[in-house]
Amino acid sequence: MSEPREGGLAVIRRGLKLSPSITDGLAVTLLLALVSTAGGAVIPIVVRNAIDDGLGDPSGVDTGQIAGYIGLAAVVIVAIMLTGWWSKVRIFTSTERGLTELRVQAFRHVHDLSMLTQNTQRRGALVSRVTSDVDQISQFLQFTGMMMITSVGQMIVATVVMAALSWQLTLVVLVAFIPLALALKYFAAAMSRAYDRVRHSVGEMLAVIAEPVVGASVVRSYGIEARTQDRIDHAVRTNYRNNIRAQSITAGTFGSAIIVGGLANAGVLGIGLWLGMLDQLSMGTVIAFIFLVGLFTGPAQQATQVISDAQNAISSWRRVIELLETPADVVDPGDTGRRLPEGELGARFDRVTFAYPGGPPVLHEIDVEIAPRERVAIVGETGSGKTTFAKLLTRLMDPVEGSVLLGGVDIAQVGFTELRRHVLMVPQEGFLFDATLAENLRYGRSDATDAELKEAIAALGLADWYAGLPRGLRTPVGQRGESLSAGERQLVALVRSALADPAFLVLDEATSAVDPQTELRATRALDRLLEGRTSVTIAHRLSTAENADRVLVFDAGRLVEDGHHRDLVKADGVYARLHASWVAQASLGA
Numbered sequence: 002m003s004e005p006r007e008g009g010l011a012v013i014r015r016g017l018k019l020s021p022s023i024t025d026g027l028a029v030t031l032l033l034a035l036v037s038t039a040g041g042a043v044i045p046i047v048v049r050n051a052i053d054d055g056l057g058d059p060s061g062v063d064t065g066q067i068a069g070y071i072g073l074a075a076v077v078i079v080a081i082m083l084t085g086w087w088s089k090v091r092i093f094t095s096t097e098r099g100l101t102e103l104r105v106q107a108f109r110h111v112h113d114l115s116m117l118t119q120n121t122q123r124r125g126a127l128v129s130r131v132t133s134d135v136d137q138i139s140q141f142l143q144f145t146g147m148m149m150i151t152s153v154g155q156m157i158v159a160t161v162v163m164a165a166l167s168w169q170l171t172l173v174v175l176v177a178f179i180p181l182a183l184a185l186k187y188f189a190a191a192m193s194r195a196y197d198r199v200r201h202s203v204g205e206m207l208a209v210i211a212e213p214v215v216g217a218s219v220v221r222s223y224g225i226e227a228r229t230q231d232r233i234d235h236a237v238r239t240n241y242r243n244n245i246r247a248q249s250i251t252a253g254t255f256g257s258a259i260i261v262g263g264l265a266n267a268g269v270l271g272i273g274l275w276l277g278m279l280d281q282l283s284m285g286t287v288i289a290f291i292f293l294v295g296l297f298t299g300p301a302q303q304a305t306q307v308i309s310d311a312q313n314a315i316s317s318w319r320r321v322i323e324l325l326e327t328p329a330d331v332v333d334p335g336d337t338g339r340r341l342p343e344g345e346l347g348a349r350f351d352r353v354t355f356a357y358p359g360g361p362p363v364l365h366e367i368d369v370e371i372a373p374r375e376r377v378a379i380v381g382e383t384g385s386g387k388t389t390f391a392k393l394l395t396r397l398m399d400p401v402e403g404s405v406l407l408g409g410v411d412i413a414q415v416g417f418t419e420l421r422r423h424v425l426m427v428p429q430e431g432f433l434f435d436a437t438l439a440e441n442l443r444y445g446r447s448d449a450t451d452a453e454l455k456e457a458i459a460a461l462g463l464a465d466w467y468a469g470l471p472r473g474l475r476t477p478v479g480q481r482g483e484s485l486s487a488g489e490r491q492l493v494a495l496v497r498s499a500l501a502d503p504a505f506l507v508l509d510e511a512t513s514a515v516d517p518q519t520e521l522r523a524t525r526a527l528d529r530l531l532e533g534r535t536s537v538t539i540a541h542r543l544s545t546a547e548n549a550d551r552v553l554v555f556d557a558g559r560l561v562e563d564g565h566h567r568d569l570v571k572a573d574g575v576y577a578r579l580h581a582s583w584v585a586q587a588s589l590g591a
């Protein structure tokens with residue numbers, strides 16, 4: 002299905018490179034953690050000595066010596082606590098710092114990804130995916146990853162100390178663990194498959210739940226609540242089943258590790274006592290061994306949990322890296338980019354061909370020049386490429402071949418900020434944020450004063466509309482502007498554009514019907530907005546094409562006609578047919 006995936010270590014290496022703060026001071030942190038772990042192995046030795054030398058002293062119980070050992074044990078325990086605490090604080094701090102960097106990079110990148118291949122909804126899903134993926138990585142780095150390293154250290158130290166005390170008992174412990182060590186590989190593979198299924202079903206479930214939330218109005222208006230609910234129930238149940246299956250495997254492996262631990266302890270006790278009776282082992286050594294078996298088996302019991310957490314974290318990391326490495330298809334040249342000429346601006350499409358990723362060309366060799374201050378209307382059947390043309394003009398995407406120039410400059414070489422200062426796209430539905438009217442208008446120009454906002458409203462002939470607003474500039478527009486009518490939202494979008502004051506405007510004409518009074522206001526406001534500017538309007542209305550200086554007609558991705566409405570009607574081609582159907586519709590509506 003896809004190319005071979007790189008191994009876990011390679012993913013970790015690349016992930017660490019992306020968040021260098023994680024490894025800041027890691028050597029010291031690990032050293033502290035290992036000191037803390039190794040400290041654990043000192044206690045059994047102290048216990049052994051206290052028993053053998055203190056209690057088992059032939060001249061009677063040596064309380065002084067025992068007190069000395071207890072004191073030593075206390076010092077070691079305090080040292081273990083302090084080094085353990087300190088290493089944890091260090092690992093939390095550095096991983097949080099590194100993961101914050103990763104979150105910032107990932108969220109920024111989601112926004113840089115194509116406006117077209119990633120619609121708003123997909124981007125929302127990506128953002129929540131990144132959030133949960135980074136949480137997984139954090140859980141791993143702060144708990145399990147650290148545990149993994151200290152566990153290995155603990156097992157090595159325990160083995161060395163055990164071997165130094167008694168090779169026979171060490172052998173007993175190792176033999177008990179061999180089957181588990183071998184089985185772990187299989188458990189890990191089963192767990193990996195089970196958790197893969199869980200991750201997949203979580204993704205499905207989120208998508209199925211998110212869709213009807215975003216499309217709530219469609220769900221309600223088509224009365225498909227029951228069907229939607231069925232899909233959600235099914236996704237939730239599948240996720241539940243997958244989770245239960247995965248948890249059963251985890252529980253099974255954990256349980257078998259406990260059994261093996263028990264067997265090792267029993268073996269140590271049995272054989273230890275027997276060796277003791279043969280006078281080959283001291284009492285202290287056998288008791289110390291019980292402690293050491295604990296040190297050795299603890300990590301092995303947690304190995305399954307560690308492996309599954311590591312697998313989760315690695316696939317999360319892999320996804321975040323893949324996201325970050327998805328090239329942003331429109332690259333911002335930034336401040337080093339070229340500047341656009343100030344004042345009026347014309348545009349040129351120089352043999353522009355465009356295809357959406359993986360699709361056939363939808364615009365073919367478009368060659369056209371738009372003069373400064375010209376009012377151009379774009380018309381064509383649905384799917385003919387009008388929106389694509391407009392998006393190329395504002396560089397929401399780059400042509401596959403050819404180039405788009407503004408004022409003689411290839412817009413691919415112009416920084417985003419500079420470009421947005423000169424050319425602006427006014428969509429059909431200007432998105433309004435859940436804030437006041439003033440705040441929404443300031444998306445056009447952030448430093449505009451209240452007086453300037455009112456001036457801009459008046460300049461577009463909207464003073465009477467504004468006067469009717471209950472709280473003036475402080476009027477809340479509601480979520481997505483719901484407190485305003487569709488027509489009023491268009492008015493806000495026009496004032497916002499006027500405040501931004503670009504030389505070149507690209508408009509997607511609204512198709513939604515609005516009341517006649519607002520319609521009149523919008524037409525008047527638009528007329529004033531376009532005054533003195535170059536404009537390209539995706540026209541859905543007859544009057545827009547009729548009033549334009551020039552009409553560009555698209556058909557199946559080709560520019561087939563170019564001229565004034567009058568001449569195009571006479572030419573009796575694509576435009577004449579479109580025009581005839583508009584006229585017929587208008588007379589039907591009348």
Ligand SMILES: Nc1ncnc2c1ncn2[C@@H]1O[C@H](COP(=O)(O)OP(=O)(O)OP(=O)(O)O)[C@@H](O)[C@H]1O
Pocket residue numbers: 117118357358360363381382383384385386387388389390
């Ligand atoms: N994001 C996309 N991914 C893939 N193909 C797309 C995408 N957007 C548009 N297309 C395809 O590109 C072609 C041109 O679409 P475009 O939106 O430019 O047409 P349009 O003339 O603006 O149509 P409408 O009037 O319906 O908005 C169509 O065939 C369409 O299916």
